[in-house]
Amino acid sequence: xxxxxxxxxxxxxxxxxxxxxxxxxxxxxxxxxxxxxxxxxxxxxxxxxxxxxxxxxxxxxxxxxxxxxxxxxxxxxxxxxxxxxxxxxxxxxxxxxxxxxxxxxxxxxxxxxxxxxxxxxxxxxxxxxxxxxxxxxxxxxxxxxxxxxxxxxxxxxxxxxxxxxxxxxxxxxxxxxxxxxxxxxxxxxxxxxxxxxxxxxxxxxxxxxxxxxxxxxxxxxxxxxxxxxxxxxxxxxxxxxxxxxxxxxxxxxxxxxxxxxxxxxxxxxxxxxxxxxxxxxxxxxxxxxxxxxxxxxxxxxxxxxxxxxxxxxxxxx
Amino acid sequence: xxxxxxxxxxxxxxxxxxxxxxxxxxxxxxxxxxxxxxxxxxxxxxxxxxxxxxxxxxxxxxxxxxxxxxxxxxxxxxxxxxxxxxxxxxxxxxxxxxxxxxxxxxxxxxxxxxxxxxxxxxxxxxxxxxxxxxxxxxxxxxxxxxxxxxxxxxxxxxxxxxxxxxxxxxxxxxxxxxxxxxxxxxxxxxxxxxxxxxxxxxxxxxxxxxxxxxxxxxxxxxxxxxxxxxxxxxxxxxxxxxxxxxxxxxxxxxxxxxxxxxxxxxxxxxxxxxxxxxxxxxxxxxxxxxxxxxxxxxxxxxxxxxxxxxxxxxxxx
Numbered sequence: 352x353x354x355x356x357x358x359x360x361x362x363x364x365x366x367x368x369x370x371x372x373x374x375x376x377x378x379x380x381x382x383x384x385x386x387x388x389x390x391x392x393x394x395x396x397x398x399x400x401x402x403x404x405x406x407x408x409x410x411x412x413x414x415x416x417x418x419x420x421x422x423x424x425x426x427x428x429x430x431x432x433x434x435x436x437x438x439x440x441x442x443x444x445x446x447x448x449x450x451x452x453x454x455x456x457x458x459x460x461x462x463x464x465x466x467x468x469x470x471x472x473x474x475x476x477x478x479x480x481x482x483x484x485x486x487x488x489x490x491x492x493x494x495x496x497x498x499x500x501x502x503x504x505x506x507x508x509x510x511x512x513x514x515x516x517x518x519x520x521x522x523x524x525x526x527x528x529x530x531x532x533x534x535x536x537x538x539x540x541x542x543x544x545x546x547x548x549x550x551x552x553x554x555x556x557x558x559x560x561x562x563x564x565x566x567x568x569x570x571x572x573x574x575x576x577x578x579x580x581x582x583x584x585x586x587x588x589x590x591x592x593x594x595x596x597x598x599x600x601x602x603x604x605x606x607x608x609x610x611x612x613x614x615x616x617x618x619x620x621x622x623x624x625x626x627x628x629x630x631x632x633x634x635x636x637x638x639x640x641x642x643x644x645x646x647x648x649x650x651x652x653x654x655x656x657x658x659x660x661x662x663x664x665x666x667x668x
Numbered sequence: 669x670x671x672x673x674x675x676x677x678x679x680x681x682x683x684x685x686x687x688x689x690x691x692x693x694x695x696x697x698x699x700x701x702x703x704x705x706x707x708x709x710x711x712x713x714x715x716x717x718x719x720x721x722x723x724x725x726x727x728x729x730x731x732x733x734x735x736x737x738x739x740x741x742x743x744x745x746x747x748x749x750x751x752x753x754x755x756x757x758x759x760x761x762x763x764x765x766x767x768x769x770x771x772x773x774x775x776x777x778x779x780x781x782x783x784x785x786x787x788x789x790x791x792x793x794x795x796x797x798x799x800x801x802x803x804x805x806x807x808x809x810x811x812x813x814x815x816x817x818x819x820x821x822x823x824x825x826x827x828x829x830x831x832x833x834x835x836x837x838x839x840x841x842x843x844x845x846x847x848x849x850x851x852x853x854x855x856x857x858x859x860x861x862x863x864x865x866x867x868x869x870x871x872x873x874x875x876x877x878x879x880x881x882x883x884x885x886x887x888x889x890x891x892x893x894x895x896x897x898x899x900x901x902x903x904x905x906x907x908x909x910x911x912x913x914x915x916x917x918x919x920x921x922x923x924x925x926x927x928x929x930x931x932x933x934x935x936x937x938x939x940x941x942x943x944x945x946x947x948x949x950x951x952x953x954x955x956x957x958x959x960x961x962x963x964x965x966x967x968x969x970x971x972x973x974x975x976x977x978x979x980x981x982x983x984x985x
């Protein structure tokens with residue numbers, strides 16, 4: 352699979368524009384004081400479906416030929432990608448099936464169905480998930496849209512950084528969380544192609560640190576069932592995202608579970624916005640690493656805001 | 669006390685501009701669908717100190733002569749006005765004392781002190797509060813800045829609607845919550861002076877309905893210790909705010925406690941922003957009164973976002 356180019360990112364941006372919000376950039380004096388940096392938060396929690404995933408899914412769906420599209424799309428996801436693909440398919444008027452573990456939270460199931468997606472339940476194991484997806488594809492001819500290891504998805508996610516670079520043209524660095532690596536890959540392509548000298552950093556849960564260990568080892572390592580509150584970041588890198596990250600990401604910072612929750616709460620409290628735990632990684636990394644970030648103008652991608660409001664991490668402790 | 673004019677509002681806007689955020693206006697497709705209206709949310713939860721109260725307090729403090737200012741300012745508040753006045757005083761470099769009931773929540777006390785304000789505790793009764801404030805004023809010569817029944821405060825709060833009318837020039841109506849009436853008074857002056865035919869509505873908790881009953885009775889009625897989750901709206905109208913409301917507010921809608929909590933949660937869930945309960949009244953009113961709001965372009969003032977994240981109303985039920 353070819354690595355997307357900056358031209359692919361610009362084409363994606365144009366393609367998805369009618370279906371996607373240009374999200375605002377917010378600042379916060381208190382967080383600037385605490386970090387010693389100037390932070391510019393790109394609010395993808397305000398994005399359609401509540402997460403940046405809407406970008407990649409729309410780009411993948413609208414990149415299909417009419418013949419392909421007529422077959423519908425399918426994926427496996429218990430999170431934001433499933434919702435995003437269901438909505439993207441609805442925007443194009445085609446069918447979408449999302450394979451979900453039967454243990455998935457009811458709000459996520461309802462959300463996929465709310466966007467018109469079909470939900471197919473499977474046992475909560477990787478092999479059951481793969482088998483169920485394979486069956487869907489064979490029986491319906493649906494096109495598989497992978498959650499991150501896909502050139503069209505990566506190009507779509509990269510449109511977020513293109514927007515941010517336009518909204519804030521003189522950033523020194525940009526930081527985003529890394530799970531499967533779709534967002535940080537697109538971000539890295541956008542930054543390294545258009546803003547010379549800009550640093551690209553990723554932040555990752557210490558309890559799901561496959562990207563960090565891969566970068567240090569110089570080879571792709573896969574995580575076996577990591578457990579972190581940042582549920583959007585449990586996936587391991589794919590071959591494509593690994594290749595881009597190895598080439599273009601300057602460093603990866605880890606954050607503990609306690610630091611993730613503290614950073615999440617800080618953003619809620621001080622910025623008055625709802626973000627999910629996966630979203631809090633970059634701020635945790637910035638606060639823990641002043642030697643890298645203090646004095647810098649830093650773009651921070653806030654990835655999503657889909658939270659179960661009845662089960663907040665600080666209420667359960 | 670003279671009623672502020674539209675010129676006073678424009679002067680206030682210019683005076684406070686260096687100290688105040690021009691807050692963004694957000695929209696939400698889901699809430700538009702649910703209401704049948706086009707809603708434009710003016711996000712004062714993103715304002716300095718987390719609430720619109722920063723506007724009125726800054727205007728009052730910066731309207732003082734140098735001689736007056738040298739004496740410092742004082743108020744009584746267990747909420748957003750105390751914080752706002754402490755910060756406004758700090759911006760001008762003068763002293764501020766806030767009389768607070770000794771039962772006030774620690775975060776509010778810390779916030780006033782964090783902005784450099786002196787906190788003077790009193791027994792949690794009206795008479796103790798008045799007596800403590802009187803003592804401060806007599807001993808220090810501090811200028812009393814009332815939370816709402818004050819022309820400079822009202823003019824400052826009105827700057828919010830001036831901004832909104834500029835950001836969204838073709839609204840049919842505007843709605844804000846009413847407690848003591850400072851915000852809705854300023855809003856009404858702004859709208860009725862500049863946007864002919866625009867309706868101005870207020871929303872009030874059914875359990876703290878003094879403004880509603882006053883408007884129906886044609887005379888100012890005072891509430892005795894109302895109890896509502898919308899803690900910013902427990903105050904009763906003052907003589908000045910009542911005069912403005914009676915002249916300029918088209919109607920007042922009530923909302924039940926359950927409807928307030930439901931609307932608050934809806935905004936968190938769908939708009940991904942943190943608002944306090946008092947903020948949710950307008951949306952509750954809009955959803956309950958489609959005969960008034962459906963088909964209309966409605967400006968909604970979201971008043972503040974200062975919430976104890978450990979004690980959310982839906983977690984306690």
